[in-house]
Amino acid sequence: MRKRTLKAFAGALVAAALVVAPLVTAGASAEDASAVWPADTVGVKGELVPWNEDTNHTDYWKQKYPDAVSCYSSDGDTDHGRITGGGKTVTLNEYSPSWPGDHWEVLVIKAGNLWNSVIENPDAGVAYASPPNNSGQQASVSHWIVCKGKTTVPELVTPTLTWTLPTCEAAGELFQGDGVKWVSTPGENGSTIWTATPAPGKAFPAGVTTQWTVPDLSKLVQGCGSNEPEQPDPLESESSKTTFDCATTTATITTTTTTTAYVWNAETKTWVLGEPTSSDVVTERPLTEAEIGANCPLVPGDIDSVCVGDVPYLGYELTLPEGFVADSETPVTITFVNPDGEDYVVENQPLSGELLWPGASATAPKMWPGWELVNGEYVETDGNYAWTRAGVTVRFEVNPSYSTEVQYPEASAECANPPIGGGTPASTDAEALAVTGGGVSPVIVAAGGAALLAGIAVVAIAAYRRRHASVQ
Structure with missing residues (x-):
């Protein structure tokens, strides 16, 4: 009887340990975790604010931000915004004039029970990152809170x-x-x-x-x-x-x-x-260099769309303001601004060069924005950066910045589009033919001149043969 009692007591201790151990481990994990974002974080990072039960409620954030007029919680897509980035980011919609207040006051992204990702005065159209979880990995968005604010004019x-x-x-x-x-x-x-x-x-x-x-x-x-x-x-x-x-x-x-x-x-x-x-x-x-960076814009040169062969590129030339020194040979960040969603951003670019157009591919199978391959055939789509084809604002940033609108190259069978009627991916390499969205390339002029000379030669040979036949 005594042995059975001791055995039962020991079993109870083991069961209690199994219940308590995860709690202790989780508590230690939350306590020891540092506010460090994972290196592969998707989206724009906010401020990591420790999670507690109160931070799950909209009233907490409305009291924390006096200019907030109303706060909302959602675990999916609403009129206010949507979950993006494969579940790892939240993107707010443009602020409606019919809503109370006049701006987004704060966005709080919830994921796991360790951190909140808090973004004050967030911008519409920017994908903001979810916080890391207990294992140090970026967590999927569980829900998000956004507060509308009213600007206080002193x-x-x-x-x-x-x-x-x-x-x-x-x-x-x-x-x-x-x-x-x-x-x-x-x-x-x-x-x-x-x-x-x-x-x-x-x-x-x-x-x-x-x-x-x-x-x-x-x-x-x-x-x-x-x-x-x-x-x-x-x-x-x-x-x-x-x-x-x-x-x-x-x-x-x-x-x-x-x-x-x-x-x-x-x-x-x-x-x-x-x-x-x-x-x-x-x-x-x-x-000072800091004043130049804060107050003087980049000096633009030629900025235009260009086709190399049938592949579209963005061609650009930039000059830094007088007295401003970049910290590397590739200091430029180029952003194709999406008016309705996530921007296309490429970092670490030189001050001049050519950048493959978003959605395009220079290698087989070649691709173009607004097209996709379905069963070996090109078909039009609203995806694959189709929004860049109707004129797009491109922003160039070092510390100074410059923005301009660039037109996609005029689509044709030879440039910036798949073969006419859809067709299948081309398998031959064509000689490079440069066509810009704002003018005519010297290569086109040369090719046109060569074609003209060839036509003249054909006409001359035919005339000679007719005369020779009449003499005989």
């Missing part, structure tokens, strides 16, 4: 600070405007430097004065009656504005100094502030 307030000078009968007073937070620091000769910052929900207009130096008011009156106190030093404040000239790679800094002198008021026998005067000092300096 109230403009102008900071003001004035004061009265002391008299024989009363001390001086300081008057500070509303809607402003004030911070004071000690100045020279007993003065106080007051700096204004906007209060919550407020903003300052551009170019206003935000700092004042207030003298020690208690020392401005040195005597009364006919004794005139010493004139205080004038007050000065500075503001500056910088403009960028990409053509000359020059930054122009305009520094405005405002001076307000004290004037004697004979009636009150006090020094009072007079009218302010301003003066500008203009200086120039070379733009």
Whole structure:
């Protein structure tokens, strides 16, 4: 009996261990996991925020983002967006003017019970990545939450600070405007430097004065009656504005100094502030590389579609802004912008060259955008990047960027299309024939000239044979 009791107790311990062990392992996995995205992550990465039960609810995110007017949860496709990337990404639709608010405030992608992928102010048409799971692999989207936001326009307030000078009968007073937070620091000769910052929900207009130096008011009156106190030093404040000239790679800094002198008021026998005067000092300096990258665009050369043989390419030439140095020989990212879905992006490209058009293949079996092979025959399709055939915006980015619309080459039996009527994949190599979407290639002119000469020769030979036959 005792042996059976011990055996049953041991069995209970084993069963309890089997239940507890996975919980301990899962807890340790979640605790030890680091916020590192897998190297092969599909989509644009958000911020990894630890998962808990509260983060599964829309109320949690609405409270976390004060500008959110409403939040929605979905495990599939809705009017707001859809699951893309083979279940590994979420892509939002364009924001509808009929919806509450005016923008996407936050997107939260749920996958597993370790992380949330959080994207603030997400863009429509961008595929955002699901977070990694406990094993460090990108997880499939289980559901996603999106919140609509309403842009808060801050109230403009102008900071003001004035004061009265002391008299024989009363001390001086300081008057500070509303809607402003004030911070004071000690100045020279007993003065106080007051700096204004906007209060919550407020903003300052551009170019206003935000700092004042207030003298020690208690020392401005040195005597009364006919004794005139010493004139205080004038007050000065500075503001500056910088403009960028990409053509000359020059930054122009305009520094405005405002001076307000004290004037004697004979009636009150006090020094009072007079009218302010301003003066500008203009200086120039070379733009920094960071300023060039942030403010100056790429310089475009020839950008067009081109056919090499019957294969379509994007041909392009770019020049970096003067003074900007790329960090590699292949710094360009080229994006074919899809107005209705996921963009086509190719990274690490040189500043000039040819890029195979999306959906095209230069090797057998050859392919073209908007076509697919079905049972050995070419048939038209809405897929395979068909959206690039009707004119597409192409964006070139290094740090500066440049965008333009490029037309797909005019389709014909020789260029940018399968054989007329569908047909089967070509098996012979044709001599390269370059045709662009915006002009005529010199190769075409040469080929046309050769054909013309050949035709003239045929006509001449036929005429000679007729004359020779008539003589005989």
